Amino acid sequence: xxxxxxxxxxxxxxxxxxxxxxxxxxxxxxxxxxxxxxxxxxxxxxxxxxxxxxxxxxxxxxxxxxxxxxxxxxxxxxxxxxxxxxxxxxxxxxxxxxxxxxxxxxxxxxxxxxxxxxxxxxxxxxxxxxxxxxxxxxxxxxxxxxxxxxxxxxxxxxxxxxxxxxxxxxxxxxxxxxxxxxxxxxxxxxxxxxxxxxxxxxxxxxxxxxxxxxxxxxxxxxxxxxxxxxxxxxxxxxxxxxxxxxxxxxxxxxxxxxxxxxxxxxxxxxxxxxxxxxxxxxxxxxxxxxxxxxxxxxxxxxxxxxxxxxxxxxxxxxxxxxxxxxxxxxxxxxxxxxxxxxxxxxxxxxxxxxxxxxxxxxxxxxxxxxxxxxxxxxxxxxxxxxxxxxxxxxxxxxxxxxxxxxxxxxxxxxxxxxxxxxxxxx
Amino acid sequence: xxxxxxxxxxxxxxxxxxxxxxxxxxxxxxxxxxxxxxxxxxxxxxxxxxxxxxxxxxxxxxxxxxxxxxxxxxxxxxxxxxxxxxxxxxxxxxxxxxxxxxxxxxxxxxxxxxxxxxxxxxxxxxxxxxxxxxxxxxxxxxxxxxxxxxxxxxxxxxxxxxxxxxxxxxxxxxxxxxxxxxxxxxxxxxxxxxxxxxxxxxxxxxxxxxxxxxxxxxxxxxxxxxxxxxxxxxxxxx
Amino acid sequence: xxxxxxxxxxxxxxxxxxxxxxxxxxxxxxxxxxxxxxxxxxxxxxxxxxxxxxxxxxxxxxxxxxxxxxxxxxxxxxxxxxxxxxxxxxxxxxxxxxxxxxxxxxxxxxxxxxxxxxxxxxxxxxxxxxxxxxxxxxxxxxxxxxxxxxxxxxxxxxxxxxxxxxxxxxxxxxxxxxxxxxxxxxxxxxxxxxxxxxxxxxxxxxxxxxxxxxxxxxxxxxxxxxxxxxxxxxxxxxxxxxxxxxxxxxxxxxxxxxxxxxxxxxx
Numbered sequence: 001x002x003x004x005x006x007x008x009x010x011x012x013x014x015x016x017x018x019x020x021x022x023x024x025x026x027x028x029x030x031x032x033x034x035x036x037x038x039x040x041x042x043x044x045x046x047x048x049x050x051x052x053x054x055x056x057x058x059x060x061x062x063x064x065x066x067x068x069x070x071x072x073x074x075x076x077x078x079x080x081x082x083x084x085x086x087x088x089x090x091x092x093x094x095x096x097x098x099x100x101x102x103x104x105x106x107x108x109x110x111x112x113x114x115x116x117x118x119x120x121x122x123x124x125x126x127x128x129x130x131x132x133x134x135x136x137x138x139x140x141x142x143x144x145x146x147x148x149x150x151x152x153x154x155x156x157x158x159x160x161x162x163x164x165x166x167x168x169x170x171x172x173x174x175x176x177x178x179x180x181x182x183x184x185x186x187x188x189x190x191x192x193x194x195x196x197x198x199x200x201x202x203x204x205x206x207x208x209x210x211x212x213x214x215x216x217x218x219x220x221x222x223x224x225x226x227x228x229x230x231x232x233x234x235x236x237x238x239x240x241x242x243x244x245x246x247x248x249x250x251x252x253x254x255x256x257x258x259x260x261x262x263x264x265x266x267x268x269x270x271x272x273x274x275x276x277x278x279x280x281x282x283x284x285x286x287x288x289x290x291x292x293x294x295x296x297x298x299x300x301x302x303x304x305x306x307x308x309x310x311x312x313x314x315x316x317x318x319x320x321x322x323x324x325x326x327x328x329x330x331x332x333x334x335x336x337x338x339x340x341x342x343x344x345x346x347x348x349x350x351x352x353x354x355x356x357x358x359x360x361x362x363x364x365x366x367x368x369x370x371x372x373x374x375x376x377x378x379x380x381x382x383x384x385x386x387x388x389x390x391x392x393x394x395x396x397x398x399x400x401x402x403x404x405x406x407x408x409x410x411x412x413x414x415x416x417x418x419x420x421x422x423x424x425x426x
Numbered sequence: 427x428x429x430x431x432x433x434x435x436x437x438x439x440x441x442x443x444x445x446x447x448x449x450x451x452x453x454x455x456x457x458x459x460x461x462x463x464x465x466x467x468x469x470x471x472x473x474x475x476x477x478x479x480x481x482x483x484x485x486x487x488x489x490x491x492x493x494x495x496x497x498x499x500x501x502x503x504x505x506x507x508x509x510x511x512x513x514x515x516x517x518x519x520x521x522x523x524x525x526x527x528x529x530x531x532x533x534x535x536x537x538x539x540x541x542x543x544x545x546x547x548x549x550x551x552x553x554x555x556x557x558x559x560x561x562x563x564x565x566x567x568x569x570x571x572x573x574x575x576x577x578x579x580x581x582x583x584x585x586x587x588x589x590x591x592x593x594x595x596x597x598x599x600x601x602x603x604x605x606x607x608x609x610x611x612x613x614x615x616x617x618x619x620x621x622x623x624x625x626x627x628x629x630x631x632x633x634x635x636x637x638x639x640x641x642x643x644x645x646x647x648x649x650x651x652x653x654x655x656x657x658x659x660x661x662x663x664x
Numbered sequence: 665x666x667x668x669x670x671x672x673x674x675x676x677x678x679x680x681x682x683x684x685x686x687x688x689x690x691x692x693x694x695x696x697x698x699x700x701x702x703x704x705x706x707x708x709x710x711x712x713x714x715x716x717x718x719x720x721x722x723x724x725x726x727x728x729x730x731x732x733x734x735x736x737x738x739x740x741x742x743x744x745x746x747x748x749x750x751x752x753x754x755x756x757x758x759x760x761x762x763x764x765x766x767x768x769x770x771x772x773x774x775x776x777x778x779x780x781x782x783x784x785x786x787x788x789x790x791x792x793x794x795x796x797x798x799x800x801x802x803x804x805x806x807x808x809x810x811x812x813x814x815x816x817x818x819x820x821x822x823x824x825x826x827x828x829x830x831x832x833x834x835x836x837x838x839x840x841x842x843x844x845x846x847x848x849x850x851x852x853x854x855x856x857x858x859x860x861x862x863x864x865x866x867x868x869x870x871x872x873x874x875x876x877x878x879x880x881x882x883x884x885x886x887x888x889x890x891x892x893x894x895x896x897x898x899x900x901x902x903x904x905x906x907x908x909x910x911x912x913x914x915x916x917x918x919x920x921x922x923x924x925x926x927x928x929x930x931x
Contacts, residue, residue: 238737239737307774309770309772309774310774310776310777311735312732312735312768312770312774313770313774313775313776313837313840314776314786315732315735315763316730316732316763316767316768316769316770316841317763317764317767317786317787317790317840317841317844318759318760318761318762318763318764318787318790318791318844319760319786319790320760320790323790327786327790328776332777432929433929434927434928434929435928435929435930436928439928504928505887506927507886507890507914507915507926507927507928508913508914508915508916508917508922508923508926508927509923509927510927510928511914511915512915512916644916645915645916646916
C-alpha cells in the first residue's frame with residue numbers, strides 16, 4: 001500500500017478524476033466515429049441523390065405535328081401492322097426540317113440527332129391507340145435526344161467546350177427554349193422501359209422484374225430449405241462428428257466470396273444440368289446457395305433463443321419431439337427466421353458478382369415475363385450502365401442506385417417491423 | 427468431506443443457542459442454591475436463611491421470563507430444526523420446571539418460618555434432611571446431565587426420584603402415626619406434610635428436567651413413562 | 665466416486681403401497697456420476713419432499729421419474745424405476761404416454777405464450793382427451809378449478825397466460841399438468857420464484873391435490889418440505905442419505921448429515 005497518508009475516500013476521489021477523464025475520452029472517440037460514419041453516409045447519399053435525382057426527369061420538345069395520312073400511307077381503316085410499318089421516323093424528320101430549314105445533308109443530320117429515335121415510336125403508339133388522329137394535327141411532347149437532355153438539364157447558361165452539341169444545334173435549341181418548346185417532365189420511361197443503347201429510352205423495368213423473379217426463386221428455394229435445415233440441425237441431428245463437420249462448413253460457406261458461388265452455378269447448374277443461362281431461374285439458384293448459410297445460421301440462432309423452459313413444459317406434458325418443434329419452437333422462432341431471411345434476401349438483392357458468372361450481365365432489352373426468360377437484375381444493370389460512355393447513363397446509374405437503395409431500405413424496415421410485430425415476450 | 431458440523435453457518439445462531447443454555451444453567455444454579463438453602467433452613471431452623479430464600483424467589487421468576495423470551499426469539503428468527511429445535515424446546519421446558527422448583531423452595535421457606543415457632547420441630551427431621559439432600563443432588567445431577575448430554579446421568583436422576591417418592595411415602599406414614607398418637611400435633615404435622623410434599627415435588631421437577639435431557643439427546647419423549655420404560659428407551663436410543 | 669462408501673439409506677425408503685419404485689438407480693452425465701445407487705418408493709397419494717444441498721442430485725433424480733433426462737444426450741440412467749410395476753426404462757415404454765401419466769411442474773413458471781385456455785387445452789388436445797369443444801371446455805374449467813385459479817381467470821380465459829402474476833402462472837402450470845389427468849405430479853422447486861403468499865397458495869394446493877395424485881416435490885426450503893410433505897428424503901452428493909416421515913426428519917433425523925443440513929450447519 002502506497003499513499004498510506006491518504007484515506008480511502010481521498011484515494012477514491014483521486015481515482016475518480018482519472019476515471020471520469022477516461023470515460024469522457026471514450027465517449028468522444030465513440031461520438032467521433034459515429035459522426036465520421038454519418039458524414040460518409042451523408043456524402044454518399046448526397047452524391048448519389050444530386051447525380052441521380054435528375055434521372056427521374058426527362059427533356060421533351062413540345063410541338064404540333066401534322067399526321068399526314070398520305071405521307072404515312074395510312075387511313076382510318078389501317079391495321080395495327082400497317083401502322084407499325086409506316087414511316088413515322090420520316091414524318092418526324094420532315095416536321096423538324098420544316099421548322100428550322102437546315103441547309104444541306106450535314107446540317108440535316110445535326111438536326112435529326114437532336115430528336116430521339118423514340119419520338120417516332122411515340123407517334124406510332126398514339127396512332128395505334130386512336131386511328132382518328134390520322135390526318136389531324138397532334139400537339140405532343142416528343143422525346144429529345146440524351147445530349148439535348150443533358151444540355152437542357154445541366155449545361156444551359158454556361159456552355160463549355162465539353163458539350164457534344166455544335167454551335168448550330170445550340171442555336172436551334174436556344175430558339176426552342178425561347179419559344180418554350182423545350183421542357184422537362186417526369187421520366188416514366190425510366191420505370192417502364194427495359195434497357196436500351198439510347199439513354200433517353202433506357203429504363204429499369206426489365207432489371208426490376210428480373211430482380212423480382214430472381215429473388216422470388218431465391219426465396220422459394222432458400223426459405224423452406226434453410227428453415228428445414230436449421231430445424232434439423234438444431235433439434236433432430238445427433239450430436240456427432242458428422243453434424244459438427246456440417247455445422248462448421250455451413251459457417252464457412254457464409255464467408256465464401258460470392259463470385260465463387262457464381263462459378264459454382266456456372267459449372268453445376270449451367271454446364272451439368274443445362275439450365276438456361278442469363279435467366280432468373282439460374283440466378284435464383286445461385287443466390288439460393290449464397291443466402292442459405294445466412295438463413296440457416298439466423299434460423300438456428302432463433303431456435304436457440306427459444307427459452308428451454310417452453311420446450312420443457314411441452315415435453316413435460318407428453319408432447320412428442322415433432323409436436324414440441326412445430327407447436328412451440330417454430331412459432332416462437334419464426335420472427336427471427338423471417339428477419340434472417342429478409343436480411344439474406346437483401347444481401348441477394350445487392351449481389352452482382354455471382355450473377356456476372358452466369359451470364360446475367362447480358363444486354364437484355366425485353367422485360368422478362370417468367371423465370372426462364374433472359375434478364376438482368378438491378379445491381380448488374382447499374383454495373384452495365386456505369387460502364388457506358390454516354391453522360392446520360394451516369395445519371396441513370398445513380399438513379400438506379402437510388403431505386404436499389406430504396407428497395408433495401410424497404411426490405412430492412414420490413415424486417416424490423418416484422419420482428420417487432422411477431423416477437424412475443426415471455 | 428471435512429466439515430465442522432458442530433458450528434452453524436450463522437455464528438449468531440450458535441451464540442444465541444449457547445446463550446439460552448448458559449442462562450438456563452445459571453438459573454439452575456440459583457434454583458439449586460435456593461433448594462439447598464431452604465432445606466438448610468428447615469434443618470437448622472434459621473429463619474434468616476428462610477427469609478433470604480423467599481426474597482430471592484422473585485429473581486428466579488425474572489430469569490424464567492427472560493430465558494423464555496430468548497427461546498421465543500430463536501424460534502421466530504431461526505426456525506430451528508432437529509437438535510436445535512429440541513434444544514430450544516428442552517430449555518424452555520426445563521426453565522419452567524426450574525421456576526416451579528423455585529416456587530417449591532419458597533413454599534418450604536414459608537412453612538419453615540411457621541414451623542420454627544413451634545416446639546415439635548424435630549418431627550420427621552431425619553426424613554426431611556435426607557430427602558432434601560437427595561433432591562438437591564437430583565437437581566445438580568439433572569443439570570449436569572443436560573450440560574453433558576448425558577442420558578445415563580439423566581436416567582440415574584429418574585431412579586433417585588423413585589427413591590425419594592418411597593421416602594416420601596414412608597415419611598407420610600410416620601406423620602400419620604404421629605397425628606393418630608397425638609391429635610394436638612396435627613397442625614404442626616400438616617406444615618411438615620407441606621414441606622415434605624414440596625420436597626417430593628422438587629424431585630418430580632428434577633425428574634422432568636432429566637426427561638428433557640433424554641429428549642434433547644435422543645429425540646424420544648419419555649414424559650409420563652415409568653422408570654423401566656425410560657431405561658429401555660434410553661438404552662435403545664444410545 | 666461416491667462420498668460415503670457402501671452407503672445404506674437410513675430410515676424407511678420403502679412404502680407399503682408404492683406408486684413409483686426406484687431400485688439402485690444411478691445417473692451418469694457422460695463419465696460423471698450424479699446419482700449413486702438410490703432406492704426409494706413413492707407411495708400412492710403421498711407427498712414426498714426431496715431435499716438436500718445444491719448439486720445433490722435431487723432434481724436429477726426427480727427428472728428420472730418421467731424420463732425428462734432423455735432430452736439430455738449425455739445422460740444415462742441405470743437401475744430400475746417402475747410405475748405401477750411397469751419398468752419405465754423398458755425399451756418398449758413410450759415416453760409420451762409416460763409423461764402424460766407422470767406430469768411435471770417446473771421451477772420457473774413456464775406457461776406457453778398462448779392464451780390461458782390454450783395453455784390448459786394443449787395437453788388434452790395432443791393426447792386426444794376431448795372429443796368435442798364442450799368436453800374440452802369442461803376439462804379446462806375443471807383443471808382451473810382444481811388449481812384454484814378458476815375464479816381469478818374465468819373472465820379472461822383468452823388473455824395470454826404470460827400476463828398473469830408469477831403465482832398465478834405457476835398455478836396455471838399446475839392446472840395444465842392436471843388437465844392431462846396424470847397419476848403422479850413431479851414438482852421441481854415450484855415456489856422458488858414466488859412470493860410467500862403465492863407460495864402459501866401453492867402449498868395449500870399441493871395439500872388438496874394429495875387426495876387424487878401422488879406428488880414428489882424438490883424444494884430448497886426446509887420449512888416448505890416440513891409443511892407439505894408426509895415423507896422427506898435427504899440427498900447428499902448423489903446419495904440418498906435418509907428417508908423418514910417428515911416430522912421425524914425435522915425433529916430427530918437419523919443421520920448426522922441430515923441433521924447438519926437441516927439445522928443449517930452446512931448447505
